[in-house]
Amino acid sequence: GEDVEQSLFLSVREGDSSVINCTYTDSSSTYLYWYKQEPGAGLQLLTYIFSNMDMKQDQRLTVLLNKKDKHLSLRIADTQTGDSAIYFCAETEDQAGTALIFGKGTTLSVSS
Amino acid sequence: DTAVSQTPKYLVTQMGNDKSIKCEQNLGHDTMYWYKQDSKKFLKIMFSYNNKELIINETVPNRFSPKSPDKAHLNLHINSLELGDSAVYFCASSHRNTGELFFGEGSRLTVL
Numbered sequence: 081g082e083d084v085e086q087s088l089f090l091s092v093r094e095g096d097s098s099v100i101n102c103t104y105t106d107s108s109s110t111y112l113y114w115y116k117q118e119p120g121a122g123l124q125l126l127t128y129i130f131s132n133m134d135m136k137q138d139q140r141l142t143v144l145l146n147k148k149d150k151h152l153s154l155r156i157a158d159t160q161t162g163d164s165a166i167y168f169c170a171e172t173e174d175q176a177g178t179a180l181i182f183g184k185g186t187t188l189s190v191s192s
Numbered sequence: 193d194t195a196v197s198q199t200p201k202y203l204v205t206q207m208g209n210d211k212s213i214k215c216e217q218n219l220g221h222d223t224m225y226w227y228k229q230d231s232k233k234f235l236k237i238m239f240s241y242n243n244k245e246l247i248i249n250e251t252v253p254n255r256f257s258p259k260s261p262d263k264a265h266l267n268l269h270i271n272s273l274e275l276g277d278s279a280v281y282f283c284a285s286s287h288r289n290t291g292e293l294f295f296g297e298g299s300r301l302t303v304l
Contacts, residue, residue, distance in 0.1 A: 113292075117233075120297075120298075121297055122196075122284075122295035122296055122297045122298055123235075123282070123284075123293070124295070125292050125293065128292070166233055168235065179237040179240050180293060181237075182227075182234075182235040182236075184233070184234050185233050185234070185235070
């Protein structure tokens with residue numbers, strides 16, 4: 081079945097860049113997402129990318145997709161303490177009602 | 193204006209009891225979901241409903257029964273609660289055309 085893998089922890093210093101990596105197995109993944117979960121809260125969509133794109137930039141966030149290697153990354157520039165959260169990578173084949181398959185989440189810890 | 197709201201936010205109960213979690217969305221979305229997040233923060237899809245019809249039913253014990261009285265509501269009823277049911281249950285909804293999931297804040301269930 082489909083699988084999405086992420087490293088579980090990342091620790092960075094404030095002001096540094098953070099790179100969170102994700103790999104997926106489903107070659108028919110069409111939409112790939114990054115969600116953020118702050119402590120005690122639900123998940124919020126950060127950004128997403130279609131499989132026909134290589135890169136997407138949105139302010140401090142850069143998403144890179146290597147479709148050949150089925151590798152997705154999220155780069156956060158100038159990481160702030162408020163970025164400390166769990167980041168989930170997710171994929172789906174289509175948008176219409178198909179459930180997202182989530183990775184296990186990467187806990188980002190930002191120290192000042 | 194809460195987009196996806198779940199009640200109760202916290203639920204503590206004894207093994208063997210039956211309990212329900214309610215979810216409502218005011219976004220006009222077609223599809224609603226229940227996800228389970230375990231103590232390690234791993235997220236797994238349980239159920240998905242599209243316009244009140246069940247479209248995804250993952251391998252979940254039949255003690256869990258979702259009910260969708262209308263497309264704005266998806267409730268989760270759990271019979272004969274077990275210790276392993278302790279988790280945070282997230283309701284979510286999505287619009288057919290965008291696929292973005294909007295999550296509720298979660299309902300933390302503790303079974304003693």
